[in-house]
Amino acid sequence: GTFVIVCRYVKPRQLFWLWRHREALSGIGLFVDDDIAAMVADNDGPLDYRAYLLGMGVLPLFVLNGLLTHLWASTEALSSALAREGLAASVLAPRPGREQYRPACCRPAAGDAVRMIFHATGVHFSEHRFLIPIVTDMLEQHARLRFDVIAEGAPVRWWQALAADPNRLRIHAPLRWPDYFRETASNPADIALVPLLPGRTNDRRSDTKRIDVSRMQAAAIYTNCDIYRRCAMPGEIFADHQPEAWRQAIHRLATDPVLRQQVQDATMASMSRMRNASLAGFPGLSLQPGEAVHDA
Numbered sequence: 001g002t003f004v005i006v007c008r009y010v011k012p013r014q015l016f017w018l019w020r021h022r023e024a025l026s027g028i029g030l031f032v033d034d035d036i037a038a039m040v041a042d043n044d045g046p047l048d049y050r051a052y053l054l055g056m057g058v059l060p061l062f063v064l065n066g067l068l069t070h071l072w073a074s075t076e077a078l079s080s081a082l083a084r085e086g087l088a089a090s091v092l093a094p095r096p097g098r099e100q101y102r103p104a105c106c107r108p109a110a111g112d113a114v115r116m117i118f119h120a121t122g123v124h125f126s127e128h129r130f131l132i133p134i135v136t137d138m139l140e141q142h143a144r145l146r147f148d149v150i151a152e153g154a155p156v157r158w159w160q161a162l163a164a165d166p167n168r169l170r171i172h173a174p175l176r177w178p179d180y181f182r183e184t185a186s187n188p189a190d191i192a193l194v195p196l197l198p199g200r201t202n203d204r205r206s207d208t209k210r211i212d213v214s215r216m217q218a219a220a221i222y223t224n225c226d227i228y229r230r231c232a233m234p235g236e237i238f239a240d241h242q243p244e245a246w247r248q249a250i251h252r253l254a255t256d257p258v259l260r261q262q263v264q265d266a267t268m269a270s271m272s273r274m275r276n277a278s279l280a281g282f283p284g285l286s287l288q289p290g291e292a293v294h295d296a
Contacts, residue, residue, distance in 0.1 A: 003027045003285070006064070008036070009056040015063055022067055029070035029285065031092060032057075033208070035081055038201040045123030046153035070284055074206040075227075081204055090283035094208045096271045114142070114254050116191040119150045119184075119212065121174065127195045128155040134246050135193075136162055139169065142254045148189075150174055184216045190260055191253050192218035196225060197241060207231060207274070214271050219263035221249045231274040235266035 003026045004018060018028060036057035040050050065087065072092040073079040079089040116138075118131055128151060135147055148170045149159055159171050175183060192213045196202050207227050213220045222228035224238040232238070237253070239245040253260050 001026050003029070005029045005031060005282075007031050008033065010060045010064060011056065012060070015060050018067055019063060027069035027285075028064075028067050029072065029282065030064065030068055031072045031074075032078065032082075032089075033074035033206055035078055035201055035204045038081075038204070039123050042123070042199065042201050044125045044199070044201070049123065049153070070282070072282060074208075075204060078204040078206075092283060093278045094206050094211065094274060095278035095280070096211045096214070096274055112144070113146045114144050114190045115146050115148065115188075116193065116250070116254070117148045117150075117189045117216070117218065118193040118195075120155075123201070125155060126197045126199070128158060130195055130197060130241075130243070131193060131246075132158055132162070134243050134250070135169075136164075137247060138250050138254065139164060141251070145254050146170075148172060181215075184212060187216070189216040189218040191250065192216060192220040193246075193250075194220050194222045194228065195246070196223040196227060198225075203227075210267065210270055210274060214268050217264055217268070219253050219260040220267050221246065221253070231270045231277060233266040233270045233273060235262050236270070237263055 001024075006014075006018075006029065008031065010018070018025070022028070036053050039045065040054045040058055071082065071087055071089040073082055073089040074092060074094060076091055079091050082089045116135075118127075118135075120127055128149075135149075139145055139147060146168045149155075150172045151159060152174055156171055159169065162169065174180075194209050194213065196205065205227060207230055210220075210228070210231065219237070221237050221239050224240045228238065237249050239249050253263065
């Protein structure tokens with residue numbers, strides 16, 4: 001009678017367990033928030049990470065697809081892509097938790113350092129390449145600006161090659177999710193860079209990065225695209241795929257604390273819009289005790 005939900009990945013041992021108990025389970029659902037097959041095919045991340053995605057997110061589908069009673073995707077674009085592969089997926093959009101609604105903490109006083117961040121996983125090589133010359137220029141122009149980046153693999157070497165002051169450019173390794181959540185909740189940022197270059201993988205992503213930005217209470221610069229425009233609020237900053245547009249936006253935020261606060265407030269307000277645009281439960285599935293599970 002148990003209903004099992006698989007989030008993104010399934011290990012071989014788990015997959016075998018599902019197959020062995022398939023007749024006893026009331027259903028099996030899969031939630032995906034990225035086009036994992038496209039991530040494997042694109043040359044935009046380290047080979048070992050793409051191999052992990054292949055083994056954990058793609059190959060198991062040959063067995064798992066035959067067991068599924070429910071399939072959820074994070075965006076309409078991803079749902080449509082799965083439909084072209086013969087899989088019917090309901091849309092389960094990002095839903096921020098109440099902890100994202102806390103008021104902004106005390107911001108640095110005038111004259112203090114301005115902390116700018118870019119947090120990316122292992123498949124954002126293009127975004128690292130795009131930002132490196134921009135951040136280099138901004139650090140040279142603004143003595144109070146400090147930059148923290150999360151990177152792994154080749155991007156670490158790219159950032160290290162800048163030979164910047166280690167007190168102003170800090171490179172961090174990715175953290176496990178619980179550690180990342182605690183770190184971002186306890187260490188606010190002033191400016192968050194959220195670039196997203198066009199491509200098959202990125203075009204099907206969701207706007208969950210908004211939630212990280214709000215947790216850090218940062219003023220964000222988002223790529224001007226439908227993904228981040230979905231829950232846009234007046235006062236937010238969007239930049240086209242032109243380096244000069246990003247330089248100008250960073251310059252404005254780095255030099256104007258009042259503007260930073262306005263943009264921070266707008267991003268925090270977007271959490272309410274994102275929550276209102278999402279569902280509280282799983283489409284086609286009731287989690288109430290005693291109620292039957294229905295196929296999507």
